[in-house]
Amino acid sequence: MSATDSRDVEEFNGAAPSTAAEADRPPRGGLATALFAVAGPLALGLFGIVLSLQLGLGELNSPGPGLWPLIISVFLTVMSAAGVFSFKRDTDVEAWGSGYLRIGLGLVSLVAYALLFERIGFEIPTLLLLFFWIKVLGREGWRTAIVVSTVATAAAYGLFILALRVNIPHLF
Amino acid sequence: MEFLEPALAGFGVVFQPANLLFCLIGVTVGMAVGVLPGLGPAASIAVLLPITYALEPESAIILLAGIFYGAQYGGTITSVLLRLPGESSTVVTAIDGYQMARKGRAGAALGISAVGSFIGGTVAILALTFVAPLVASFALAFGPAEYTLLAVLGILLVSALGEGSVRKAGVSAAIGLLLATIGRDPLTGVDRFTFGSNNMADGIDFVIIAMGIFGVGEILYNMTLRSGPSPSTPSFKRALPSREDMRESGGAIARGSVLGFILGVLPGGGAAVSSLVAYATEKRISRNPEQFGKGDIKGVAGPETANNAAATSSFIPLLSLGIPANATMAVMLGALLLQGITPGPTLITDEPAVFWGVINSMYIGNLFLLLLAIPLIGVFIKLLKVRESILYPLTLLITMIGVYTVRTNVFDMFLILVFGVLGFLMKKLGLPQGPLVLAFILGALIETNFRQSMILSDGSFDIFIGSPIAITLSAVIVIVLVLAPAVSWLLARRSKGTRAERKDTPAEKKGVQAEKDTVAEKPESAHSQKPVHVNGTNEGQR
Numbered sequence: 010m011s012a013t014d015s016r017d018v019e020e021f022n023g024a025a026p027s028t029a030a031e032a033d034r035p036p037r038g039g040l041a042t043a044l045f046a047v048a049g050p051l052a053l054g055l056f057g058i059v060l061s062l063q064l065g066l067g068e069l070n071s072p073g074p075g076l077w078p079l080i081i082s083v084f085l086t087v088m089s090a091a092g093v094f095s096f097k098r099d100t101d102v103e104a105w106g107s108g109y110l111r112i113g114l115g116l117v118s119l120v121a122y123a124l125l126f127e128r129i130g131f132e133i134p135t136l137l138l139l140f141f142w143i144k145v146l147g148r149e150g151w152r153t154a155i156v157v158s159t160v161a162t163a164a165a166y167g168l169f170i171l172a173l174r175v176n177i178p179h180l181f
Numbered sequence: 182m183e184f185l186e187p188a189l190a191g192f193g194v195v196f197q198p199a200n201l202l203f204c205l206i207g208v209t210v211g212m213a214v215g216v217l218p219g220l221g222p223a224a225s226i227a228v229l230l231p232i233t234y235a236l237e238p239e240s241a242i243i244l245l246a247g248i249f250y251g252a253q254y255g256g257t258i259t260s261v262l263l264r265l266p267g268e269s270s271t272v273v274t275a276i277d278g279y280q281m282a283r284k285g286r287a288g289a290a291l292g293i294s295a296v297g298s299f300i301g302g303t304v305a306i307l308a309l310t311f312v313a314p315l316v317a318s319f320a321l322a323f324g325p326a327e328y329t330l331l332a333v334l335g336i337l338l339v340s341a342l343g344e345g346s347v348r349k350a351g352v353s354a355a356i357g358l359l360l361a362t363i364g365r366d367p368l369t370g371v372d373r374f375t376f377g378s379n380n381m382a383d384g385i386d387f388v389i390i391a392m393g394i395f396g397v398g399e400i401l402y403n404m405t406l407r408s409g410p411s412p413s414t415p416s417f418k419r420a421l422p423s424r425e426d427m428r429e430s431g432g433a434i435a436r437g438s439v440l441g442f443i444l445g446v447l448p449g450g451g452a453a454v455s456s457l458v459a460y461a462t463e464k465r466i467s468r469n470p471e472q473f474g475k476g477d478i479k480g481v482a483g484p485e486t487a488n489n490a491a492a493t494s495s496f497i498p499l500l501s502l503g504i505p506a507n508a509t510m511a512v513m514l515g516a517l518l519l520q521g522i523t524p525g526p527t528l529i530t531d532e533p534a535v536f537w538g539v540i541n542s543m544y545i546g547n548l549f550l551l552l553l554a555i556p557l558i559g560v561f562i563k564l565l566k567v568r569e570s571i572l573y574p575l576t577l578l579i580t581m582i583g584v585y586t587v588r589t590n591v592f593d594m595f596l597i598l599v600f601g602v603l604g605f606l607m608k609k610l611g612l613p614q615g616p617l618v619l620a621f622i623l624g625a626l627i628e629t630n631f632r633q634s635m636i637l638s639d640g641s642f643d644i645f646i647g648s649p650i651a652i653t654l655s656a657v658i659v660i661v662l663v664l665a666p667a668v669s670w671l672l673a674r675r676s677k678g679t680r681a682e683r684k685d686t687p688a689e690k691k692g693v694q695a696e697k698d699t700v701a702e703k704p705e706s707a708h709s710q711k712p713v714h715v716n717g718t719n720e721g722q723r
Contacts, residue, residue: 035406038609046610050352057359064373070640074366074373077628078359085355091348101345101611106405115404116598122581123594131582139574147570157571165578173235175586 038102046102047092054089057082111146118142130180131169136162187529188310191537194239195545203240204542207247208549214248215255216564217572222252223509223618224399227391228576230516231583238520239535243542245516246496249509250543253452253492254298254550257485258558259565261290270452270488273460277473277480284476292422293478294485295554297434301486302547304438305445305493310540312446312494313529317501320526325630325637326644330654332623332630335504337661338448340616347666350616353607357617360385361624368632380592387515388587390621393597394614395512396580398604400573405609421555422478430482433463437483441490446497451507452488459487493543500524500536504623508615511622518622519587 060075061082067073092099118141125134139158143149149157169175194200214225226245233241256271261278274294281290323331336358340350363374364384375381422430437459444455463483464473473480495506496513503525505511517524522532529536584597607614638644646652 038611042610046349046612049606049610050356050612053356053359060374064371068640069635070638072368072632072635074369074371077631078362078373081355081358081362085352085359088348088351088355092352095346095348099346099611101349103609103611105609108405112401112404115401116602119577119581119598120595123591123598126581126585126594127591135578135582139578142574142577143570147568147574149568149570153571161575161578165582168232169582169586173232173586175231175235176589177582177585 035106036104037100038104040097042102042105043096043099046099047089047096050085051089051092054082054084054086057085115142115146127178130178132162132166132180135165187533188537188541191534191541194534194538195243195541200240200243200538200542201545203236203244204247204546205549207244207249208251208546208553211248211251211253212255212258212550212553212561213251213564215252216258216561217255217567222249222256223391223512223615224395225252226509226512226516227388228396228580228583230388230392230512230519231586232579233516234519234587238517238522238532239538241516241520242513242535242539243546245513246539246542247546247549249513250298250302250489250492250546251550253489254295254554255561257294257298258291258561261287261294261481262562263565270456270492271485272453273456273484274481276460277475277477280474280476281478281481286476286478289422289426289478290481291558292555293426293430293482295551296422296427297430297437297482297486298489299547299551300434301438301441301488301490302493302550303544305442305490306540306543306547308442309494309497309543313497313501313536313540316497317526317529320502323526323650324648325633326647327650327654329627329630329634330645330651330658331502331504332627334654334658334661335448335498335506336616336620336623337658339507339619340613341661342448342454343613343615345611345613349612353612353614354616354620356612357620358624358627360390360617361621362628367625367629380590380596384625385596386587386593387622388519389584389593389597390600391512391515391618392580392584393600394604394607394618395508396576397597397601398608398614400576401601401605402608403569404573426478430478433459433479433483434486436462437486438490441487442494444487445491445494446506448498448504448506451495451509452491455491456484456488459483489547496539496543500528500539501526503528503626505619508618511615511619514622 057078061079062075064075064078065073066076066079118138122134122138136158139161140154143157144151144154147154166179166181169177170179195204210229211222211225215222226248229245229248233244236244253270256266257274257278260266260271260275261282264275264279266272266275278290278294281287336354340354341347343350361384363381365371365375365382366373372382440459440462441452441455444458445451460473460480460483463477463479464470467473467477467479495510498504498506499510499514501524503514503523505514514524517535522528522535580597581594584593585591587593604614606612607617634644638647644651645655
């Protein structure tokens with residue numbers, strides 16, 4: 010975590026924005042974030058160049074598999090690199106905000122869902138996933154969590170299996 | 182007038198009871214998702230793509246088109262009642278619409294929006310019926326070089342005309358093009374960027390990109406924002422404009438229809454830009470422009486008519502050229518491809534049922550919209566009470582199951598989460614998502630046509646200036662490449678100037694960009710529960 014990141018946090022938790030216009034926009038991100046917006050795509054572009062060259066370029070009158078990816082990767086690299094000169098004035102990056110524990114847990118639960126889905130059918134994982142998101146991540150009451158996840162699981166069964174008859178693994 | 186025969190026959194497709202039902206379901210679902218917080222039309226259509234997979238092609242597209250324009254109107258409802266524009270195309274509606282609602286005229290504002298949308302949409306469909314076949318017959322002469330140029334121009338315009346930095350839009354588009362090259366090379370059969378995985382050999386399905394970036398990414402992004410208490414809605418009786426309202430808005434509706442139609446056809450134009458231009462126009466020609474921003478009905482009627490007309494006419498480049506004009510249309514293209522239909526100049530002759538069925542369903546859809554909107558707005562408003570803690574898991578569930586059904590492959594469920602994280606990062610880093618999605622879906626078309634052009638011309642780039650059409654397209658590309666940075670530089674300077682001396686310069690002299698600023702700055706935070714940030718479709722409309 011750099012100094013800029015902690016500024017992000019401060020900005021985010023900070024008191025009411027001074028004008029209505031500021032309230033309309035999420036807080037602006039820091040310099041580190043702006044630099045990441047340049048460096049990330051740049052790395053991707055360079056990676057693309059290396060891989061494209063390995064694929065083989067062919068000739069202009071018979072382009073090989075690597076020629077087109079190379080053209081795009083070079084374009085991506087140039088467009089990203091140009092940001093080195095302007096990232097300090099970048100007003101489009103946003104502060105990271107909060108809630109990353111919830112996002113992390115949410116993503117883990119979705120991965121678990123995908124892993125269980127094919128093994129034990131979709132009904133039980135669906136019920137558990139919804140309950141976890143509504144009760145634990147969403148902090149709803151027990152009754153809401155149980156009712157919504159049960160009804161929604163039944164509705165999903167009705168929609169995907171009974172109505173659309175799509176091919177998904179199911180118990181019943 | 183021969184071509185009108187299949188056009189009339191298309192009504193036969195629409196009037197099949199099942200398709201009427203799908204149209205009704207589409208409009209209703211569209212209005213619902215438009216009202217629901219969090220997901221814009223591009224995201225909603227993306228999330229529902231796999232569900233349409235099981236339907237007949239005509240029915241699928243009729244359903245999705247219904248969702249598309251239903252969502253446009255759903256966004257209007259929240260703009261007027263809560264000053265929460267769900268999408269960029271209804272941002273200007275929030276200015277005067279919300280002021281009208283505060284004065285107890287919410288019903289009139291919503292009513293005139295419904296009537297304006299209906300008229301604008303219908304005018305645009307009528308024009309589309311005649312224009313689309315013309316464009317298609319013109320495009321029959323296109324060779325691979327022309328197609329390459331046209332698709333490149335489309336991406337370029339969408340990137341250049343969107344909000345924010347043109348450089349970043351270019352970065353997004355390049356990432357989209359690069360993602361499109363993953364998988365087996367169409368000409369040589371070599372695996373590219375698959376890292377030895379069989380799951381990637383066929384490339385990444387568009388559905389995964391669209392659902393991941395727009396759907397999952399949007400939800401992850403919203404989870405990092407503060408969410409306020411559930412908003413309270415002003416009460417109103419019925420969404421019906423009075424005769425006087427109608428008389429007053431007549432001119433605005435007529436101008437909005439024409440403006441919207443024209444701007445909707447242009448790549449990167451679409452509903453958002455046309456609503457801004459319509460608002461600026463109404464304000465400029467008004468005898469008392471000082472009434473704008475205080476609840477002038479023309480400030481609602483004009484933009485609302487224009488955004489619906491534009492939403493309709495943006496189907497022209499998609500259906501007749503196979504080139505989507507914005508990200509939402511890119512998702513529609515994805516839906517067609519999923520059904521095994523490749524839109525292009527031959528669609529009208531190869532698949533007349535799809536072509537005319539879709540167009541004609543819009544008449545019915547607009548009618549349903551008008552009929553549903555006026556009596557049922559109260560019901561839709563209740564949806565605002567659905568909390569994010571319930572909405573998000575349900576959306577994610579449909580996404581996860583839906584993506585599995587496309588290829589019956591669990592790998593795609595993991596992939597969609599990867600693209601969800603990518604979409605989230607892009608939002609945080611200010612990289613617009615629209616150009617990526619659009620470039621991704623056009624990527625294969627551009628590459629194949631580019632390589633075919635090079636083979637045809639024996640390696641010479643002259644083929645890109647080898648015909649009058651190619652010369653024109655190349656010239657436009659060069660002009661945009663030179664002009665776009667210049668214009669954005671000028672506008673940046675101007676808006677800096679505007680901010681410094683805003684008190685002395687009336688905004689209306691500054692044109693559209695100044696109007697955009699007004700939109701961002703005008704609304705007083707009277708009782709804003711949440712920041713009025715425009716959801717995913719901000720880019721979605723590009």
